[in-house]
Amino acid sequence: MKSQLTITFFSYFLLIGLVSAQYHDVGDDSFSFHRFSGPVSGELTEVVYPNRNPNRRRLDVDYEAKPDYAYIYGVQDNDSGNSQTHKETRDGDKVHGEYRVLQADGMVRIVRYTADPITGFTATVDYTPA
Numbered sequence: 001m002k003s004q005l006t007i008t009f010f011s012y013f014l015l016i017g018l019v020s021a022q023y024h025d026v027g028d029d030s031f032s033f034h035r036f037s038g039p040v041s042g043e044l045t046e047v048v049y050p051n052r053n054p055n056r057r058r059l060d061v062d063y064e065a066k067p068d069y070a071y072i073y074g075v076q077d078n079d080s081g082n083s084q085t086h087k088e089t090r091d092g093d094k095v096h097g098e099y100r101v102l103q104a105d106g107m108v109r110i111v112r113y114t115a116d117p118i119t120g121f122t123a124t125v126d127y128t129p130a
Contacts, residue, residue, distance in 0.1 A: 030078045038069025038090070066092055083108075083130075093117050106130050 044065045051060050067090050074085035081102065088097035095115040102108055108130050113123035 030076055032073070032075045032077075034071070034073035036069070036071040038071075039067065040065035041068035042066040068092070102130055 042065055044063050047062045047064055048059050049062070051058055070087075070089045072085070072087040076083050083102035084100060086097070086099040088095065090096075093116055096113075098110065098112045100108055100110050106129065107127045110126045110128065111123055112126075113121065115121040
């Protein structure tokens, strides 16, 4: 049962990864957009491991592949003043991203970040006028 759920879950994300960019015009120069590709690439590998339940003496099967995705989204809502974007990419164990948010004081906060097993999570924060 678990392997069937894993395959279904994996297939669902593959289907999501095939979705192309979407753009939503909400009128009066407001808009939103998003795009996603991924979540994995490369060869799908079957992993067999012992079941941890002592009453069940069988092996469980799971599947893994290299995490590999990219996404971007944004919102510009002139009625509420909401203005933000976010983009992120992942290649195996390395993640790179940036997001921008229009703050209430009129400044745009720009956060650029990376994460990997060697340096951990690091981020820089900059501010610029809108």
